[in-house]
Amino acid sequence: MTEDELLYVLALQHIPKIGDITAKKLINYCGSAEAVLKEKKANLLKIDGIGTITLNDLHSKIHLEEAEKELLFIKENDIECLYFADNEYPEKLKHCIDGPVLMFQSGQVNLKQQRIISIVGARKITTYGIAFCEKLVEALKPFNPVIVSGFAYGTDITAQKAAIKNDLQTIGCLAHGLNQIYPSVHKKYVAQVEKNGGFLTDFWSTDTFDRNNFLKRNRIIAGLSEATIVIESAEKGGSLVTADIANSYNRDVFAVPGRTTDSQSIGCNNLIKHQKAHVLSNPLDVPYILNWKLEDSKQPVVQKQLFVELDTEEKLIYNYLKTNNKQLLDVIALECQLPIFKVASVLLNMELKGVIRPLPGKLFELV
Known part of the structure; x- marks a missing residue:
């Protein structure tokens, strides 16, 4: 242009x-x-x-x-502009009727031929939510996805910090112009995000900071991605709006279930109850439902070697599968007395080493 x-x-x-x-x-x-x-x-x-x-x-x-x-x-300020009719404009957002005519971008954003997911949730995220979010991003690392969020308190910054830790590209969608950062306490993460991705917004530098901007911003979060993941949410909240927008765009939505007595799980439980989201009980649900294959990702697939070094937990799972043949992830976690999040991560590492392979129905077996 x-x-x-x-x-x-x-x-x-x-x-x-x-x-x-x-x-x-x-x-x-x-x-x-x-x-x-x-x-x-x-x-x-x-x-x-x-x-x-x-x-x-x-x-x-x-x-x-x-x-x-x-x-x-x-x-x-060396800002890049993305016009809806140009090739550089995000492909998935082109198919959203209310996608921005023009967006402003900073950093090193690359969304071409990428797997893109959005991770959203409560600003007052619990320790359980933080642990799940971190394990989720870590487990998805072999698939090399772009992690999109809103750079806000709680779930947003947890997801984006986890992306940086795992050397994944991350995009912060802002509810204001690129001349400011909200919350200001997150300014310390700006350089890291721009090195590993960047920021997108359709707001001008002169736009008044307004609460309604966050709801408008959410359509970009949902529109950029093939799936939106809600980690935690109260009965009402912006992340539920993002989930509704994603559903309206015919995108996949995942929600992490929680106890019925937990206030920060009500929103996710309701999404699942009303069939507006897939149940996300372990990280491997995401690539399974989205039909991601390791061989299609940019991560190298390591072939099985004659002498593969396994750590203690990998040996435990290896010996269990050797005795019991193919098994469900949940059963493996139960029988090996390991947390399900840990088992999901260990299984991915073993798959990369060429020791196990996933089967339809969330089963795993030795190669």
């Missing part, structure tokens, strides 16, 4: 009555944002769904004036 084209897209984005759906409709009809802003209102009113209220402020000079200021900010 040229600088002039970007200027007119910014100007169109600045018009209060024209949202993303309407803007894309106008651009598709006229051919460009510049053509929209120079077109007569009478001609635009011929478009289905476009009324006089929508176009009331169309030709005001203020939009181009403000767009010039924002364009200067973009240039001075």
Whole structure:
């Protein structure tokens, strides 16, 4: 996109009555944002769904004036702009009717031909939620997914820190412009995130910080990903909104079940109860349901060797499977007296070593 084209897209984005759906409709009809802003209102009113209220402020000079200021900010801060009609625009988000016309990006984001999942949940995450989230990201490392979240308190930052720890790309979707970071306490993670991925937003540097921005931001989190994972949630919360949006986009949703007495599990339990989410009881549920294969990932698959070194837990599982043939993950965990999260991680390591292989129905057997 040229600088002039970007200027007119910014100007169109600045018009209060024209949202993303309407803007894309106008651009598709006229051919460009510049053509929209120079077109007569009478001609635009011929478009289905476009009324006089929508176009009331169309030709005001203020939009181009403000767009010039924002364009200067973009240039001075080396921000990359992603236009919905360009090849660089995230592929999955192109299929969302309310996807942003224009997004702003910082860091080293690469979403081409990538497995992308979003991890969201309670801001007041419990120790159980933290442990599950960390184990989940660690277990998914061999599949090399991009971890998307909202860079907020609790689940968001837990997921993104886990991604960095496991050398996975992570994307923070912000509810404000790239001129600020909220919460400010997370500024210490900005450099790490930009080194391992980056930030995306469709808000300007001049946009007022507003609570409703978070709900608008959630459509980007859900739209970027092939699946949204809810770690924990109270009965109401932003992560449930993200899950609903993901469902509306026909994307997979996972929810971690919890005890009925736990307030931070009510939202997840309700998603499962109303069949709005898959039950996520162990990390391997994600690649199993999404049909991810290790041989398709960017991680090298290690062939079985004559003498494979196994640690204590791997030897325990190896000996159990040697005696009992193929078994379910839950049964292996029970019989070997190991936590299910640990068993899922150990099984992945053993698969990479070429010692075991997964079978349909979440079964595992020795090679």
